[in-house]
Amino acid sequence: MTGFGATEPEVDLTTTVNGEEVDARVPARLHAADFLRHRLGLTGTHVGCEQGVCGMCTVLVDGQAVKSCLMLAAQLHGRDVRTVESLATGDDLNPLQRAFTEEHGLQCGFCTPGFLMTATALAERGVPVAREEIREEIAGVLCRCTGYEGIVRAIEGHLNGGAA
Amino acid sequence: MTALQPAPARTEATALPIGISVPRKEDERLLRGDGRFTDDVQPAHLLEMAVARCPYPHARIVSIDTSAAEQVDGVRQILVGADVLARTEPLTVLRPVPGAPKLPYYALAQEVAAHEGQPVVSVVATSRHIAEDAIELIEISYEPLPHVTDTLAALEPDAPVIHPGELASNLLVANPEGAGDPVVRLAEADVVVTDRFHVNRVTGLPMEPRAVVAQWRPGARELTVHSSTQVPHLMRKQLAEVLRIDESSIRVSASDVGGGFGLKLGIYPEDVLAALHAMTLRRPVKWVEDRMEHFRATTHAREAVHDFTIGATADGRITAMTNTYATDLGAWNSGFGSAQLSSVVFTGPYRVTDGYVERRVTVTNKTPIGAYRGYGQPEVNFPIERLVDRLARRLGMDPLELRERNMLRSDELPWKAVSGAVYDSGDYVRCLHMAAEAVDYAGLRRAGRGPRPDGRLVGVGLSSFVERTGYASARFLARRGSQFGAHESVTLRANRSGGVDLYTGVSSIGQSSETAFAQVVCGVLGIGYPAVRVHAGDTLGSPLNTGAFASRTMIAAAGALRDASLAFREKTLRIAAFRLSDGGSAGPVDPADLDVVDGEVVHRTDPRRRLRLSEVFSIAILGQGLPPEEEPGLEVTAHFEPPDAAYSFGTAAAVVAVDPDTGDYDIERFVMVHDAGTAVNPKIVEGQVRGGLVQGFGAALGEELRYDPDSGQLVNGSMMDYFAPTAADVPPIELLHTEVPSPVTTFGVRGVGEVGTIPPGAAVANAICDALADLGVELTRLPLTPESVWQAIRNARTARG
Numbered sequence: 014m015t016g017f018g019a020t021e022p023e024v025d026l027t028t029t030v031n032g033e034e035v036d037a038r039v040p041a042r043l044h045a046a047d048f049l050r051h052r053l054g055l056t057g058t059h060v061g062c063e064q065g066v067c068g069m070c071t072v073l074v075d076g077q078a079v080k081s082c083l084m085l086a087a088q089l090h091g092r093d094v095r096t097v098e099s100l101a102t103g104d105d106l107n108p109l110q111r112a113f114t115e116e117h118g119l120q121c122g123f124c125t126p127g128f129l130m131t132a133t134a135l136a137e138r139g140v141p142v143a144r145e146e147i148r149e150e151i152a153g154v155l156c157r158c159t160g161y162e163g164i165v166r167a168i169e170g171h172l173n174g175g176a177a
Numbered sequence: 178m179t180a181l182q183p184a185p186a187r188t189e190a191t192a193l194p195i196g197i198s199v200p201r202k203e204d205e206r207l208l209r210g211d212g213r214f215t216d217d218v219q220p221a222h223l224l225e226m227a228v229a230r231c232p233y234p235h236a237r238i239v240s241i242d243t244s245a246a247e248q249v250d251g252v253r254q255i256l257v258g259a260d261v262l263a264r265t266e267p268l269t270v271l272r273p274v275p276g277a278p279k280l281p282y283y284a285l286a287q288e289v290a291a292h293e294g295q296p297v298v299s300v301v302a303t304s305r306h307i308a309e310d311a312i313e314l315i316e317i318s319y320e321p322l323p324h325v326t327d328t329l330a331a332l333e334p335d336a337p338v339i340h341p342g343e344l345a346s347n348l349l350v351a352n353p354e355g356a357g358d359p360v361v362r363l364a365e366a367d368v369v370v371t372d373r374f375h376v377n378r379v380t381g382l383p384m385e386p387r388a389v390v391a392q393w394r395p396g397a398r399e400l401t402v403h404s405s406t407q408v409p410h411l412m413r414k415q416l417a418e419v420l421r422i423d424e425s426s427i428r429v430s431a432s433d434v435g436g437g438f439g440l441k442l443g444i445y446p447e448d449v450l451a452a453l454h455a456m457t458l459r460r461p462v463k464w465v466e467d468r469m470e471h472f473r474a475t476t477h478a479r480e481a482v483h484d485f486t487i488g489a490t491a492d493g494r495i496t497a498m499t500n501t502y503a504t505d506l507g508a509w510n511s512g513f514g515s516a517q518l519s520s521v522v523f524t525g526p527y528r529v530t531d532g533y534v535e536r537r538v539t540v541t542n543k544t545p546i547g548a549y550r551g552y553g554q555p556e557v558n559f560p561i562e563r564l565v566d567r568l569a570r571r572l573g574m575d576p577l578e579l580r581e582r583n584m585l586r587s588d589e590l591p592w593k594a595v596s597g598a599v600y601d602s603g604d605y606v607r608c609l610h611m612a613a614e615a616v617d618y619a620g621l622r623r624a625g626r627g628p629r630p631d632g633r634l635v636g637v638g639l640s641s642f643v644e645r646t647g648y649a650s651a652r653f654l655a656r657r658g659s660q661f662g663a664h665e666s667v668t669l670r671a672n673r674s675g676g677v678d679l680y681t682g683v684s685s686i687g688q689s690s691e692t693a694f695a696q697v698v699c700g701v702l703g704i705g706y707p708a709v710r711v712h713a714g715d716t717l718g719s720p721l722n723t724g725a726f727a728s729r730t731m732i733a734a735a736g737a738l739r740d741a742s743l744a745f746r747e748k749t750l751r752i753a754a755f756r757l758s759d760g761g762s763a764g765p766v767d768p769a770d771l772d773v774v775d776g777e778v779v780h781r782t783d784p785r786r787r788l789r790l791s792e793v794f795s796i797a798i799l800g801q802g803l804p805p806e807e808e809p810g811l812e813v814t815a816h817f818e819p820p821d822a823a824y825s826f827g828t829a830a831a832v833v834a835v836d837p838d839t840g841d842y843d844i845e846r847f848v849m850v851h852d853a854g855t856a857v858n859p860k861i862v863e864g865q866v867r868g869g870l871v872q873g874f875g876a877a878l879g880e881e882l883r884y885d886p887d888s889g890q891l892v893n894g895s896m897m898d899y900f901a902p903t904a905a906d907v908p909p910i911e912l913l914h915t916e917v918p919s920p921v922t923t924f925g926v927r928g929v930g931e932v933g934t935i936p937p938g939a940a941v942a943n944a945i946c947d948a949l950a951d952l953g954v955e956l957t958r959l960p961l962t963p964e965s966v967w968q969a970i971r972n973a974r975t976a977r978g
Contacts, residue, residue, distance in 0.1 A: 021306075042306065056217040057210015059435070061384050062468040066896035069384055097210035106208060114204040117860045120868065121687030122207025123214065123384040123435030152903035157384055157436050158687045160867035160933075161904040 026090040030055070031099040039086045046070040048086035049096060057097040057126045061155070068154030071127040072096050078134035080153075097126035100133070109133060112167035120158035127154040132168045144169050195700045195924060198860035202691040202711055206433075213432040215388035215405045216465045223390075224253055226451055226464040227308035229298040229315055230473065231290035234542035234889025235324035235339065238286060238317065241298060246311035251303040254454055255311070258297070261285040264453060269418045271411055271443045272513045272548075273658045274506075274538050277350035278343045282509040284419075284449035289322065291339055291508035292544050293891055294473025299450045301462055324542040326884040328482055328505040331541045339508065339540045349506055349538040354520055355499075356595040357531030359488075362497035366488030370568045374560040375958040377881040378480035378505065381549045381872070382901050385435020386466035387475055389448050391455035398426045400452060407437040408724030410682045411661055413716050415444040415512075420452055431684035431714035438872070439548030440475050441686070442726055443512025447474070472894035476512075476547025477882055480505040481519065485560035493574050495583045497531045498524050498595075500560065504553075506538050507545035514538070515546040516553030517657075518645055521598045525561045526605045526643045526826060527583040532595035542889055548726065550872060551934040554644055559959060562640040562939035566946065567955060575622070576943070577613055580641055580828075581606060600643055600824045601921045608850040609641055611913055612830040615848040621832065626948055633834040636948025640936035641828040646928025647732035649822040664818035665733035666720035669698065669741045671811035673798055675776055675791030676708040677745070682722035683730050684714030688930055689861045690730050694738055696857055697924075701742035702749075703773030704790065720814050728825075728928025731857065735923035736817030744813045746773060752811075753778035753793045755804035757786050823919035823927040827851035829936035833944040837952070840967025842945055844908035849936070852915045854927035862929050863912060869933020870910055875902045877938035879960050953977065 022041040027034065030053060039048055044063070049055045049072065058081060061069035065083040072081045073095040100107045109132055112118070119125045131151050135142060142150065147168050148161070156164065206212050231238075243255045267281040286297045298315055302308035323337035330336055331347040339347055363369055390403040400422065406412050409429040417424040434441065447464050455462040466475065483502040489495045500523045504515040515538055523534045569576040584605045585592050592600045613619070618637060627634045648654055648663040668680040679698060683690050691711040699706050712718060723733065750768035757780065758766040766786065771778050778793055780786035796802045800809030832846040849870060856862045879900045883892050893899050918925020942956045945966055954973045958965060 040306065050216075051219065055210070056214075057212075059214070059385070060216070060465075061386070062896040064468065064896050067384060067468075097208075101209050106205070110208040113208055114200055117198075117201070117864045119204060119207055120689065120864060121384070121434065121436045121685075122203065122212050123433075125207050126210050129208070148904040148907075152905040155384060155901055155903060157382055157438070157872060157901065158868045159864055160869075160871035160910070161907055162867050162910070163864060165904060 024087045026087055028089040028092055028094055030094045031096060041087060043086045045081040045084040045086050045089055048089070049081060055096050055098050059123055059126060068127040068131070069124055071130045071154060073130055073134055076134065076137060078131045097129055100129060109136065109171045112171045116163040116167040116170065118159065118163035118167040124154055124156045128164055132171065135168070136172055142172050194696055194706065195857050196859070198858055199692065199696060199706055201689055202695055203685055203689065214385055214435055215390060215403050218390045218403045220390065220392055220461040223461045223463055224301045224303060224458065225305040225308055226299055226301045226454060226462050227305060227312050228296045228447060228450070229312045229317065231286060231295045231297050231319070232293060233290070233319055233321050234293050234326060235291055235322040236319040237289050237322055238297060239320050240318045242316040243298065245314040246300060249307060249311045249314065251307040252300060252311045253303070254301045254458055256285065256299045256450065256453065258283065258285045258287045261453070262287060265449055266419050266421065268444060268446065268449065269415050270510050270512060270514065271660045274350055274510060274514050275352055275657050277538065280340055280343055280510050284446035292542050293889065294470070294544055295508070296446045296450065296474070299454065301454045301458065324889040326541055326543055326886055326889050328480060328503050328539050328541060331539050332503060339542060344540070347540040349540055351535055351537045352520065353533065353535040354596050355533035359497040359499050359531040359533045362531040363486065363488040363499070366496055367491040368568065368571050369486060369488045370564050370571060371486035372564065372955070372957055374483040374485060374563065376479050376481045376483065376556045376559060377876065377959045378477050379876045379880045380472065380475070380477050380882060381438035381440045383436030383438055383440060386468060386471045387441065387445060387447065388465040389451045390461060390463045391451040392461040393456040393459060395459055400427045400456065402427065402429045402448070402452060404429055404431055404448060405434050405441055406431045407434065407441045407684060407686055407726055408443060409684055409714050409716050410721050411724055412444055416448065416452060419444065419449050429716045434684050434686040437686040437725065438550045439513065439552065439726060442548050468896055469894065472899065473544055473891060477507065477544050478546055478549030479516070479556055479876065480546065481556050483557065483560040485564055487564050487568055489568055489572065491572070493572050493579050493582050495527055495529055498529050499533045500557065501535045501537065503537045503539045505543065505546055506540050507543045508540065509545045511545040511547040513548035516556060518553035519557035521596050521645055522554055522643055523557050523561065523596060524594050525558070526585055526641050528585050528589065529595060534596060543884060550869060550931045555873060555876065555934045555938060558640060558642050558935050559938045559942070563942055563957070566943045570950065576639055577618060580609055580639065584609060584641065598645060599821060601821060601919050603824065603826045603852060603917050604915060605641065605826050608826060608852060608915060609828045612639065612828040612848050612850045615850070615911060615913060616830040616832055616846055618830065626950065629834065632838070633836050634948040635832070635834050636944040636946070638831045638940045638943025638947055639828060640940035640943065642826065642935045644825045644932050644935060645822050646728035646825050647819060647822045648727060648729060650820065651818060661723050662818065663733065664723060664816050665730065665737045666722040666814065666816040667694070667734065667737045667741050668720050668812065668814040669745045671794035671797060673791060673795050675789060675794060676710060677702070677704060679709055679711045680719040681711065681713050682716065682719040683725045683734065686725050688725060688730065688865070689858065690725065693731055693857045693861060694734060697735055697738040698742050701739055702746050705775040708776065728930040731926050732819055732823055732922050732928055733817055735926055736819060737815045739923050740817060741813045741815035744815070745811065748811060749773065749793055750778065751804060751807060752796050753788050756788060756793070756796060756802060819922050821921040823854060823922050825851065825853050825927040825929065825932055827932070829940040831940040831944040833941065833948060835945055835948040835966065837949065837970060839963065840970055841963040842966060844941060846911065847908050848911045848913065850913040850915065851932055852917050852927065853929040854919045854922065855916060855925040857926060865929045866912060866933045867910060869931055870937060871902055871907055873934040873937035874908065876934065877941060877959055877961060879962060881960050
């Protein structure tokens, strides 16, 4: 068994990332998080476990919060992808981002993009969510720094229009 | 970034903005996905490394055949143990175990690997995928050796000796300490309570795994290492020692670090390997730990077995405490080794004059143990506080009353504990009372334990603690052979935009030091908060310092920041005074009449006389228009070592409802009363305490790294199997603070980074045992799973027939 590098199967894909169309040829086994990070330079999406548990790599695909370490890059073909880099406009943080800083919802910041994208999907559902439900909804993203209180407060305030 | 309100003219140089919750400097880049973590660094022509690891707990390496792997397209280099032996020294240790022999530990295993996950072969290729493909093709023949994973079994006479070249048994060393005559006091005691307490092996589990990018420019003899580390300057020292090159050839840069918690203190084998590959290949090499590796190759924590004893008089005066404990080192001595602070605070906040503690460091065939938030203090709090409750029951006293009776009073501080620790100041009893009042302790006692209509029993538990934060001077560290100082260092440098660049070797690991450092500079200097730019964690520009661990950063850095800011301010005002007096033609101006208000120097009584800081700083930098005798430039470096450690303190109270049939329980309330001295930024303090508490709950309630004793394998080493708390798992937490300034630190700060990890285990266990007091249940093991509670209930019922 030799020559993996030369015979690595590749696939072509066309996808929309943060509003821009992207054409790429990638190794078939490249997962979506690595594609976003290392091919597109969108390093705000982080990788923490590659098992779909920690949630660091959460992005929006067609509006759904998904763990991009569990998707192949090829599966992004024809989809609409949004990452943390899409949230701010110019120099202005969006209301959710502002709520995170006001409520001290981040410390080391490694998990922050995962929570922001999870909360963005939650907000776009447009239904009110109680505090305890928020805790359940964001349980797919882990944080070891904050104890979650600031994160929950920020999302709660944002969903209820308080932090706009 | 929100600007602070412009400060009015101030009379007190340190009046602002210390004590205010300003927005964090770190937030904006992290919220935008614009942080720079190590894996975000992607130099051109990058190669990637993967590591083959020993699958056995203990094995002799018989042969390694890399021939098939070498044929894989894209593979650039393969290193084995012999390569590492020829080119490097064993990994050096930052905090050696006092009195212990060295266990030479190379970046790749030599003849024998001593734990599952120890690196054996490293491969560098054009991608991580290809490097891992190549590892699949490497044939390593192992001869499994007898192993031992249980801490106490490792100390038995028939246990296989893991390092027979250096040790006669698996006891690395025993470190005894004490004072008075505890043996006599225990013999005289009216009541003695004693038991064995098992503290679980856990991991800090930072969300960012370890990572390193190494680049070598041979012509310049320059090794640049980007690393996810808490200690860039210490890592530089260690890399120089291990790679046999001068420190001047090494730059270590940690930009953003995705959590450390003690696990990222000093070098690991993979740091050496990435550097070695990069230096021989002349190409940048990256290694990013995957999570399966993390569970086996990054330090674990806490595991210990404490044999704790308390003696007391019949009226409830504690007369002696003894604690002999085995702390599990794992297979090798990591940078910080197993926890050392269980000995320092083993008498807790109590008035104990006769005591003895012995730390028995034990080698096992498991992943090395290292520092983790608390570093021995959560471990020892569990036996102390569990036994205090048991003593109260034996004496027929209330646990609150027994604590109050034995707790040191404010006027007894400073107090030299039997370990030699000097508790600086505080009001321990006030915290105890505040916690009791907050949970309505008296009301709960009156209401009784139930059962409630649903059959559940109600209990309340307390845990009181003192916590060492920072270090008791460089002299203290020298006696223990520690390879770092007790000081911090900062450089302030003016720029022509009117701002101040602050350089620190403290990397940003989530502790918010960029924010807190800037606050101190603003407070002393008077400059606006946005005008201070913090450049953190790069050895290239920062003064040699110690690093971000031991809740010590602010304790030491506050003094360095104050001293640098005062000197910087004085020179700024001298230059401004000279310019405002127009060389004397506009009338003399005394620098003492000037103040810095946001971006300007302003005359206190004649505010028309003012000068923009950008103008003052330009004068200094250009050297044009300086007062006679004044040196050009405006840059100050200050170093500061606090005279002693500051001890934080507090009490936690838990209220639980327990189902006596299943052992399942709910934590209905958890109140934490805590004193961190002067809070530079209250919001950051709250965040640190809450974050520590949730890690503390994780370790106390559910987390445990389990090894199968027969196979020696880690059985739950993945995120799927190791249960770190999610947002839905956190009990309700109420925080209360007191603020007694420490007399041994600048501004009276105490450390705050680790305290939350300390009380959850004992407070919750005490509450459960209180609820089940009629059954005589005594919990002695962490974690407190419902299954373990059910088992304890069953055992108690069996014992009572």
